[in-house]
Amino acid sequence: MQEGNKILSNKFGYRKMATPSTLCCAILLFLFPLQFMATTTPSCPGDCEPIDADDNDRFHFAQNLEFLEAEFFLHGALGKGLDAFEPELAKGGPPPIGGRRANLDYLTRRIIEEFGYQEIGHNRTGGIPRPLIDISSQNFAKLFDKAAGYNLDPPFDPYEDPIKYMLAVYAIPYVGLNGYVGTTPCLKRFSSKQLVAGLLGVEAGQDAVTREWLYKKGDEKVEPYDITVVEFTNMISGLRNELGKCGIKDEGLIVPKELGAENRTTSNVLSADPNSLSYPRTPQEILRIVYSTGNEHRPGGFFPKGANGRIAREYLYNDQLRGL
Template identity: 45%
Template sequence: MQYQTIVALFYIYLHLILKMAILTTSILKFTLVAILFSLVNVSNSFTISQNQTNQTIPQQDIDLIEFNLNLVYLEAEFLLHGALGYGLDKVAPDLAARGPTPKGSKKAFLDPFTHSIIYQLGLQKVGNIRAIKKVVPGFPRPLMNLTKDQFAAVMTQAFGRPIVPHFDPYANSINYLIATYLLFPLGLTSYVGTIPKLQSTEAQKLVGSLLAVQSGQDAVVRTLLYERRLQRVHPYGIPVQEFTNKLSIIRNTLSKEGTKDEGLFVNPKLGPEGKIPLNILSGDENSVGYAREPEGILRICYSHGNESKPGGFYPNGANGTIARCFLSS
C-alpha cells in the first residue's frame, strides 16, 4: 500500500511537471511571436521613415533642375577661367563628367579686388553643381562657346551695330563685369520660374537655396557696376549704365516674354515704386524678381531668339530632357 501510494504520487508529480513544461513552452512561444511581431513593426516603421526622408523626386522636377544645370555650367566655366585661366577640368573634373572643354575661355586681366570676387563666385558655382548632382543624375558639361567673338556678337546685337574694336570680355575688369552681367540674370530668372513648377519638397529646397545664392551674386555684380555706372568704357566712350541697359533690352527682345529684365538706369516708371530712374536691382512693379520660361532662356543663350536652333553660348545646344525636347521639335 505504501509502495502504491508512492507510485501514484510520482505519476501526479510527473503529470504536473509536464503540464508546467507545456505551459512554459506556450508562454515562450507567445513571447517569441510577440517579439517578432514588434520587430516587424519597428522594421516597417523604419522603412516608412526612410522612404519619407528619401522621397523619390518626380521626373518633372528632375528635368527642371537639370535644365538649370546648363546655366550653372556656363557661369562656373566663365568665372573660373576668368579668375584662374582654367575651369572644371582642373578644379573639379568629376563634375564636368567628361563633357567637352569650353571654347575660347581664358584668364581675364582683372585688378586684385575684382579678381578676388570673381574667384569666390566661381568656386561657389562649383559647389552649386555638386549640390545639384547630389539630388538629380545630371549630365556631362555641354559644349560652350565663351570666345570673345561670341560676346562681341551679343554686343553687336545689343547696340544694333558693331562697336569698334570688338568687345573683349577678358580685356579688363570693367569689360569682365559687364560680360558677367550678361550671364547672371539668366540663372536668376530661370530659378524664379522653376520653383512654382516643382512638386517635391526636396527639389523646392534645392532650387530655393540656389536662388538665394544666385540673387546675391547678381546683386554683387550689379552693385560693382552701379558704382561705376557713369564711367565711360574705354575705348568706346559709352557709359557703363548704357551697356547694362542695352544688354537688358536685348535679353528681353530675344526671349520674347516681355519685360523680364532691367538695366541700372531706367525710365522712372520702371524704377522702385515708379519714383526714380536709378535701379540697383531688377524687379517688377512690386520689386519682385522676374521669372523666365525655359524656352525664353534658350532663345537668349542661343543668341537668335529660337529655342529650337542651337548656337550662341551652346553651339550644339544645351543638355537635358527639356532643352533637347525643344531641339527635336
C-alpha cells in the same frame, strides 16, 4: 504713346513696353488676393507658359547655366576651368571654347574667384554631361554687337579689363536667377524647393554684387567706346527682353521712372517687377536668350550645339543633335 515716351523707351532699350504676357499677369495680380496666387497659374501666351516637366528635368536644365557660369568665372579669375578642380562633374562633356584669364584688379579677381568656387558647388546638384560652351571673346563680341545694334570697333573683349569683364558677367547669372524664380512654383517635392531656394539665394547675391559693382561706375565710358557702363547694361537688358519674347523681365541700371521701384526712382541697382518681385522666365525664354537666336529650337551663342537634358534637347530643331 507720346513721341517723347517712345524716344525714352528706345534710349533705355525697352522696345516692348507691354505684351499680352505682362498684361495678363498684371491683371491676375490685381484680381486675386495674394493667398490664392500661389496656387493659380496665369493664363499667358503659349510661348511664355511654364512647361510640363518633373523636378529632375528642371534641375538638369538649370545645370546648363551653372556650367556656363562656372567655366566663365573660373577661367576669368584663374585661367582654368572646372576640369582643373572637379573634372568628374563634367561627366565627360567637352571642354569650353575660348576661356582665359581676364585682366582683373585684385578685388574683382577675388569676387569672381569666389563666384567660380560657388558654381563648382552648384554643379554637384545636377546630373547631365557638360554641354559645349562658348565663352570666347569672339562670342561675347557678337553678343555685344547685337546689343549695341552695330559692330563695335574694336570688337568687345571681356577679358581685356575689369569693366568689360563685369559687363560680360552682367550678361550671364541674371538669366539663371530668372530661371529659378520661374521654376520654383512648378516643383513638386519639398526637397526640390529647398534646394532651389538655396541656389536662388546665391545666384541673386551674385547678381546683386555684379550690379552694385557696375552701378558705382555707371557714368564711366567703356574704353574705347563712346558708351557708358549704364548704357551697356540697358542695351544688354533690352536685347534679352527682345530675345526672350515675353515682355520686360530684364532692366538695366538706370530705367524710366515708371519702371523704377514704386515708380519713384530711376535708380535700378536690383531688377524687379512693378511690385519689386523678381522676374520669372521659362526654359524656352532662357534658351532663346542664351542661344542668342531668339528661338529655343536653334542653338548658338553660349551653347553652339545646344544645351543638355531632356527639356533643352526636345526643343532642338535638328534631330541629329537630340541624342545625349
